[in-house]
Amino acid sequence: MVKGLFKIKPITMFRGYCQTHAQIKGEKMKKKVFMICLIGSFICLSCFAIMEETVTAAATGPVKIGVVTAKSSFLAYHGKYAEWGYMMAAEEINAKGGVLGRPIKFFWRDTKIKPDVAAREARDLVFGDKVDFLIGCFITSTTNAVSSFAKENKVLFLGSGSGVSLREEQGHRYFFGTSANTTMIAKAQALNIKRKGYKSVWFIGPDYAFGHQGVKDSKRFLTELIPGVKYLGESWPPLGEKDFGPFIAGISRAKPDVVFSWLFGGDQGAFVKQANSFGLFKTTQYAGDFGPESLRPLGLAVPEGLLGISYYEFLAPDTPENKRFAEKFKAKYGDYPSREGMHYYNAVHLLALAIEKAGTTETEAVIDALEKVHFKSPVGDLYFRQIDHQISLPMVAGETMKMSGLDYLVVAKDAVVFPAEELWHSEAEVRAKRKAAKK
Secondary structure: OHHHHOOOOHHHHHHHHHHHHHHHHHHHHHHHHHHHHHHHHHHHHHHHHHHHHHHHHHHHOOEEEEEEEOOOHHHHHHHHHHHHHHHHHHHHHHHOOOEOOEOEEEEEEEOOOOHHHHHHHHHHHHHOOOOOEEEEOOOHHHHHHHHHHHHHHOOOEEEOOOOHHHOOOOOOOOEEEOOOOHHHHHHHHHHHHHOOOOOEEEEEOOOOHHHHHHHHHHHHHHHHHOOOOEEEEEEOOOOOOOOOHHHHHHHHHHOOOEEEEOOOHHHHHHHHHHHHHOOHHHOOEEEEEOOHHHHHHHOOOOOOOOEEEEOOEOOEOOOHHHHHHHHHHHHHHOOOOOHHHHHHHHHHHHHHHHHHHHOOOOHHHHHHHHOOOOEEEOOEEEOEOOOOOEEOOOEEEEEEEOOOOOOOOEEEEEEEEEOHHHOOOOHHHHHHHHHHHOO
């Protein structure tokens, strides 16, 4: 046997050993690879299951809207009506099944009318609360801060700051203006002043971008509309000014026909009360923002017959749709809607329509849809002009007057409604301003 065994060559024995070892090792490797694949497949399936669950939750959970607004300071009154407006819109939408079958849910933060706070709170809403969209802000400075954040992070933001530069020179894809802008306000008030025949003007406005842009636009339209108009001076009180005595004294000495005012909110209320007590309105007319948020806190202390423009009046336009909206709002909250109530009501409805049209809450798709949708609002057909994302909100102009049953004045005497298309810059002007800003 030994002799026969050695008939096999050593090299052949080694090759056979190697083949046998390789087979055994190969089997082990196959088993190892199989186990790795099995474990990997399990992990992948688990990940897909988690992803599917997350996507399903996102598709069936609420549409989250972050509200960055003033709930304190001298704009707290505005904030209250704004909240009523967006809540009323959401209740209407949710009662009909929500948006794409999903309810609307709000998360709000107080800007304290400070740009840095507004931007910080917007960031927290987006990255902390994971909101889908942002709406809010009343003044240009806070709106600009949130608009910059929205542009940088590609978040859709519907803001109500009125500075026209927000739409034009600084306009971008992710910002939509939900209120009339300074150009529209200036032209509506200039037309209001023209029809009364006033020739000499004094300007007063808050000492920041909104006020300065407003006065600039006012001078342009007054010069175009009133031949021989004279500008006698300007006053620039800071936001939150308490003592307007020195400003009123300067105006009284100049004796203008009319004070063209860009004050708003509590600042305008303080000025009007003090000016009335000084007797300024006995010799000089006053043309101001007399939207509901400005007039109502003053009660009946405001003289009748002052010139006013308003972003919204529940009496104008005198249509069945506006009457139904106003009465529904009053029955729900105990008072008629204001401009901020209307702005936020419109914004939520337009956003919901855009989401439905897009079939998703994906930002880019919703923006594309928002540039096309129309909303049959209480004040007429509303849409965002594509070139600057300015809403087609009409302006009301007239005089203050008392109304039976109300403990505040309204802009209803000799009132007219100016469509947005008659007030805003033309598309050619928008392009020219943007081109000049880039130089």
